[in-house]
Amino acid sequence: MTKPMHKREPPRGSGTRGSEPDRANESAVDLIDKLGGYEAKIAQGAEGRVFAVTFLNRPAIVKQRFKKTYRHPTLDAKITRARLVGETRALVRARKLGVPTPSLFYVDKRQNAIYMERVPGRSLKELIREGMSDEDMEEVGRQVGKHVAAMHDGGLIHGDLTTSNILVARRQTGEGDDGNAAEASLRVVIIDFGLASNSIIPEDKGVDLYVLERAITVTHAASRLFEAVMREYKTASGLWSASFNKFAEVRMRGRKRSMIG
Ligand SMILES: Nc1ncnc2c1ncn2[C@@H]1O[C@H](COP(=O)(O)OP(=O)(O)OP(=O)(O)O)[C@@H](O)[C@H]1O
Ligand SMILES: [Mg+2]
Numbered sequence: 169m170t171k172p173m174h175k176r177e178p179p180r181g182s183g184t185r186g187s188e189p190d191r192a193n194e195s196a197v198d199l200i201d202k203l204g205g206y207e208a209k210i211a212q213g214a215e216g217r218v219f220a221v222t223f224l225n226r227p228a229i230v231k232q233r234f235k236k237t238y239r240h241p242t243l244d245a246k247i248t249r250a251r252l253v254g255e256t257r258a259l260v261r262a263r264k265l266g267v268p269t270p271s272l273f274y275v276d277k278r279q280n281a282i283y284m285e286r287v288p289g290r291s292l293k294e295l296i297r298e299g300m301s302d303e304d305m306e307e308v309g310r311q312v313g314k315h316v317a318a319m320h321d322g323g324l325i326h327g328d329l330t331t332s333n334i335l336v337a338r339r340q341t342g343e344g345d346d347g348n349a350a351e352a353s354l355r356v357v358i359i360d361f362g363l364a365s366n367s368i369i370p371e372d373k374g375v376d377l378y379v380l381e382r383a384i385t386v387t388h389a390a391s392r393l394f395e396a397v398m399r400e401y402k403t404a405s406g407l408w409s410a411s412f413n414k415f416a417e418v419r420m421r422g423r424k425r426s427m428i429g
Contacts, residue, residue, distance in 0.1 A: 249280065262361065312397050
């Protein structure tokens, strides 16, 4: 269920050796290159990389998936494309369900790249690490709970609800209020639908919540944040009870496993 977090090794064995993006589709224009994206890499994961670019005058990010050179090229192209389409669909679905996500700008199927709005915020992981006020934890937890409930009630499982996939932006509005609206000015945006799936099965929702709990409560100081998530989920979801039951089960299993070793 959890993805390997190791950095990907350069492709081995195959003829395409370049360290730069594999240009198997030579005929296609490399838009990331044109936009200078390769000079502005902001993240590298096991499945792909993320670059910062300006797209049609707007701050954007490009998320590009790697080709897996150990797979047969035709099969690989199919799998990579299916994931790309899957991620795009999930992103759009989440948005339709009222979940704040980056707006989708463009999908480049030839380059296996998704272009989307660059959210001006920090990851929840960074915020927790630096220390959050109780008020901010309450507010962020409340928003996360509401959004996860909306996804789940809509039959969408995020699949990777970690604190790196939750961005928190400070709203620009409300200035001049002598800072009294500090908590309301935080805005949670959910990203990374690369592992999302459609499901209405409570077990899948329970696993989603469990992954989130683990991610948030690795720092004991943030357990208050997860409590706020659950409180709001319960308020917002019409199906919370089934999700919570499964969550408790999944959690118990996790605990037994860690006791055994
Ligand atoms: N729309 C965005 N705005 C700002 N930063 C972003 C955005 N999308 C991604 N990022 C940054 O890039 C990082 C990696 O992006 P993302 O989580 O989508 O990819 P990933 O974790 O490599 O993907 P996957 O889990 O599918 O392998 C994020 O944690 C975040 O810091
Ligand atoms: Mg991610």
